[in-house]
Amino acid sequence: MGKRLGKQTLKLENRPKIVATYSIVGPKEGEGPLKDYFHEILEDDMDGQKTYEKAESNISRASIKKAINAANLREDQIEFLCGGDLLNQLTATNFAVRDLQIPFIGLYGACSTMALSLGMASILVDGGYAKYAVAEASSHFSSAERQFRAPLEMGTQRMPTAQWTVTGSGAMVLGNKKGDYPIVTHVTIGKVKDYGEKDVSNMGAAMAPAAMDTIRTHFEDTGFKPEDYDIIATGDLGKLGKEITEQLLLEVGYDIRKVYTDCGIEIFDLEGQCVDCGGSGCGCSAVVSCGYLYRKLVRKEAKRILLVSTGALMSTTSSQQGESIPGIAHAVTIECGGDTNE
Amino acid sequence: MGKRLGKQTLKLENRPKIVATYSIVGPKEGEGPLKDYFHEILEDDMDGQKTYEKAESNISRASIKKAINAANLREDQIEFLCGGDLLNQLTATNFAVRDLQIPFIGLYGACSTMALSLGMASILVDGGYAKYAVAEASSHFSSAERQFRAPLEMGTQRMPTAQWTVTGSGAMVLGNKKGDYPIVTHVTIGKVKDYGEKDVSNMGAAMAPAAMDTIRTHFEDTGFKPEDYDIIATGDLGKLGKEITEQLLLEVGYDIRKVYTDCGIEIFDLEGQCVDCGGSGCGCSAVVSCGYLYRKLVRKEAKRILLVSTGALMSTTSSQQGESIPGIAHAVTIECGGDTNE
Numbered sequence: 001m002g003k004r005l006g007k008q009t010l011k012l013e014n015r016p017k018i019v020a021t022y023s024i025v026g027p028k029e030g031e032g033p034l035k036d037y038f039h040e041i042l043e044d045d046m047d048g049q050k051t052y053e054k055a056e057s058n059i060s061r062a063s064i065k066k067a068i069n070a071a072n073l074r075e076d077q078i079e080f081l082c083g084g085d086l087l088n089q090l091t092a093t094n095f096a097v098r099d100l101q102i103p104f105i106g107l108y109g110a111c112s113t114m115a116l117s118l119g120m121a122s123i124l125v126d127g128g129y130a131k132y133a134v135a136e137a138s139s140h141f142s143s144a145e146r147q148f149r150a151p152l153e154m155g156t157q158r159m160p161t162a163q164w165t166v167t168g169s170g171a172m173v174l175g176n177k178k179g180d181y182p183i184v185t186h187v188t189i190g191k192v193k194d195y196g197e198k199d200v201s202n203m204g205a206a207m208a209p210a211a212m213d214t215i216r217t218h219f220e221d222t223g224f225k226p227e228d229y230d231i232i233a234t235g236d237l238g239k240l241g242k243e244i245t246e247q248l249l250l251e252v253g254y255d256i257r258k259v260y261t262d263c264g265i266e267i268f269d270l271e272g273q274c275v276d277c278g279g280s281g282c283g284c285s286a287v288v289s290c291g292y293l294y295r296k297l298v299r300k301e302a303k304r305i306l307l308v309s310t311g312a313l314m315s316t317t318s319s320q321q322g323e324s325i326p327g328i329a330h331a332v333t334i335e336c337g338g339d340t341n342e
Numbered sequence: 343m344g345k346r347l348g349k350q351t352l353k354l355e356n357r358p359k360i361v362a363t364y365s366i367v368g369p370k371e372g373e374g375p376l377k378d379y380f381h382e383i384l385e386d387d388m389d390g391q392k393t394y395e396k397a398e399s400n401i402s403r404a405s406i407k408k409a410i411n412a413a414n415l416r417e418d419q420i421e422f423l424c425g426g427d428l429l430n431q432l433t434a435t436n437f438a439v440r441d442l443q444i445p446f447i448g449l450y451g452a453c454s455t456m457a458l459s460l461g462m463a464s465i466l467v468d469g470g471y472a473k474y475a476v477a478e479a480s481s482h483f484s485s486a487e488r489q490f491r492a493p494l495e496m497g498t499q500r501m502p503t504a505q506w507t508v509t510g511s512g513a514m515v516l517g518n519k520k521g522d523y524p525i526v527t528h529v530t531i532g533k534v535k536d537y538g539e540k541d542v543s544n545m546g547a548a549m550a551p552a553a554m555d556t557i558r559t560h561f562e563d564t565g566f567k568p569e570d571y572d573i574i575a576t577g578d579l580g581k582l583g584k585e586i587t588e589q590l591l592l593e594v595g596y597d598i599r600k601v602y603t604d605c606g607i608e609i610f611d612l613e614g615q616c617v618d619c620g621g622s623g624c625g626c627s628a629v630v631s632c633g634y635l636y637r638k639l640v641r642k643e644a645k646r647i648l649l650v651s652t653g654a655l656m657s658t659t660s661s662q663q664g665e666s667i668p669g670i671a672h673a674v675t676i677e678c679g680g681d682t683n684e
Contacts, residue, residue, distance in 0.1 A: 003470075004421065008445045010471050051663050079346065080531060088430040089657040090450045094534060098668040103350045103531035105458065106450040106670075108432045116447065120462075127469035128345075129352050147659070189422060189445035192436060315431040317489070321393050326440040328448075 006221030016125035017181035020071035021290035026167030056140035060096035067171035083136035110311030115330040119187040138169035139281030159201035163280035170286030180338035194326040204241020210327035212248035230302035235263030235285025238277035263288035348563025358467035359523035362413035363632035368509030398482035403438035409513035425478035452653030457672040461529040480511035481623030501543035505622035512628030522680035546583020552669035554590035572644035577605030577627025580619035605630035
C-alpha cells in the first residue's frame with residue numbers, strides 16, 4: 001500500500017527493485033565521458049533501418065528486450081510496459097512494442113518520460129499490480145531535429161543555448177526479485193510549470209522552474225535534505241538550465257550544488273563535442289540512469305540518488321501560435337540495496 | 343492491494359468509486375442522439391479562442407475543473423491527474439493543466455486514452471496512492487483534421503469509411519468517498535496489435551483486432567461472459583470496426599452482439615449527421631462514458647458496463663513511411679454502486 005507524503009510524493013513501502021537495466025546509445029554518445037557505462041554503443045545511428053524513426057523504434061525495442069534478458073526473465077513474465085518517446089503519437093515506442101507481447105501504458109512527458117515511466121512501473125510493482133514491469137524511454141537526434149526543428153539537410157546553424165538530442169534508449173526491469181538490487185523508495189510526480197519562456201532553443205530555461213518546483217516539493221514532502229543524496233541528477237537541463245535551477249533552489253533555501261549534476265551535461269564533453277549546452281531528449285536521462293547511475297548504485301559508489309527527469313512540453317503548433325513552453329519534472333529516489341542500505 | 347487475474351487484468355479489491363463526471367461537447371455532438379446526457383453543449387466549437395488547439399485546451403481544462411466542482415472537491419484535494427489527447431506532444435492537455443495545481447501523468451493511447459486514464463487513476467486510488475484522482479481525455483474535430491489529415495479550408499472529400507473526430511472532453515473524479523457511486527472493479531491493459539491495415543481513412547478496421555484481443559483476454563482473465571454485462575461499449579470503432587470486432591469475437595467463441603455498442607456510433611445519427619462511419623477521437627469515448635454511460639449506472643439502468651476505448655497508433659510520419667497502423671484497446675469494468683451491486 002502506498003504511503004502519501006506531503007503534497008506530491010509517494011513512499012513505496014514495498015521497496016520495488018530495479019533488477020536489471022539496459023542502455024543503447026549512438027556513436028556520438030559512445031564517444032562521450034560516460035562511454036564505459038553504457039551497455040551498447042551503435043556503430044551506425046541508423047541501426048540498419050531506412051529512416052530515423054524506424055531506427056529509434058529499433059533501438060527502443062532492443063533496449064526493452066535486452067533489459068528483460070539481463071533480468072533472466074521472459075517477455076511473457078513482464079506484466080506492464082510503461083514507456084514513451086518524443087515523436088508525435090509516440091511513434092517510436094508504439095512501433096517498438098507492436099512486436100512485443102506486453103500490455104502497454106503509453107506515457108508522454110517529453111524529456112521527463114524516464115522518471116515518469118520509472119515512477120509508474122515502480123508504483124505498479126509496489127502495489128502488487130505487477131510482479132515485473134518495464135520502464136523505458138528513447139530519443140533520436142535526427143528524428144527529433146526533423147520533427148521539432150529543421151531538416152538536417154538544411155544545415156541550420158545551432159544557437160549557443162541549444163541542446164543536442166541524445167540518440168539512445170534505456171530500459172529498466174522493476175520487480176520484487178530476491179537479491180541485492182537498487183530499490184525505488186520515493187516518487188514525486190510534478191506539476192506543469194510555465195514561466196513564459198518562448199525560446200525553443202533554450203529549453204533549459206523553460207524547464208528549470210519545473211525542476212526547482214519538483215525538487216523543492218520532494219524535499220518538503222520527504223524531509224530529505226540535499227546532503228541525504230549522493231547524487232541529484234536532473235535530466236536534461238543542460239549547462240544553462242542547471243545554473244538557473246541551482247539559483248532558483250538557493251533562493252528558496254536549498255543548496256544542492258555539492259551533489260548536483262545534470263544528465264545532459266554528463267553525457268557529452270561540452271567543449272570537445274560541439275553540443276552547445278549539453279544533451280537532451282527522453283533518451284538522455286534514460287541512458288544516463290540505466291547506464292551510469294544504475295552502475296553507481298550497484299557498485300555502492302552511491303547510496304541514494306534522486307533522478308529528476310525534466311520535460312519541455314511545447315509542440316511545433318503551440319510555438320507557431322506564439323505560446324510559451326510549459327515544463328514538467330518528475331523525481332524518483334533510488335537507493336542501493338543490501339548492506340549499505342540503512 | 344491489486345489482485346492480478348490471468349494475463350492482463352487487475353481486480354481492484356478496494357473498489358474505487360467514480361464520484362463525479364463532467365462532459366463538454368461541441369455543437370454537432372450536441373445535436374446527436376446523446377444530447378440529453380451531456381453536461382454542457384458549446385454554442386461555438388472555438389469556445390472563444392483564436393485557434394482550434396487553444397479551444398481544445400480550454401474545453402479540456404473546463405471539464406477537469408467542473409468535474410472537481412461536481413464532486414464538491416477543491417483542486418488541491420486532487421492528488422493526480424491522468425489524461426491526454428490526440429495532438430502532437432499532448433498539446434491540448436499540457437496547456438490545459440498548466441493552469442491547474444495538480445500533479446500530472448501524461449498518457450498517450452490515441453483514442454484509447456479515456457480507458458487508459460480511467461484505469462490508471464483507478465489503480466492509484468485503489469492502491470492508496472491517492473485519495474482522489476482525475477481521469478480525462480479530449481479531442482477536437484478541427485485540430486485533429488489539421489494535424490492528421492488536411493486543412494479544413496481545402497474541403498477535402500471524406501472517404502465513406504472515415505470517422506468524424508468528436509469535439510469534446512470528459513473528466514471523471516475517482517475516490518473513496520462514502521456514498522452510492524459507480525465503482526471501477528477491473529482494468530484490462532491492452533497490447534499493441536497490428537494486422538497490417540494501412541488505410542488512415544479506415545481506422546475502425548485497424549483497431550478492431552486490438553479491441554477483439556482485449557475483450558477476449560478480459561473474458562478469459564475474469565471469467566465474465568458477455569451476458570454478465572449490460573453494456574459493452576467500444577470507443578470508437580465506428581460502424582465498420584464494430585462489425586469486424588463482432589465477427590472476430592464470434593470466431594473465438596464470444597457472441598457479444600446483444601449487449602454491444604460503440605461510442606462512435608452512439609454519439610451521432612450516422613444517417614442524418616453525415617459522419618460516415620461514426621465518431622472518433624479520445625473525446626468520443628470520454629464524453630460518452632462521462633455523460634451517457636455514467637448516467638446509466640447512476641440511474642441503475644445498467645448494472646455492469648465494460649468500457650473498451652480503442653486507439654489507432656499511427657502518426658503522419660509513420661504513414662508517409664509506408665507503415666501500417668498499430669492499434670491498442672484498454673478495458674475498464676464499471677458497476678453501479680449500492681443496493682443493486684451484487
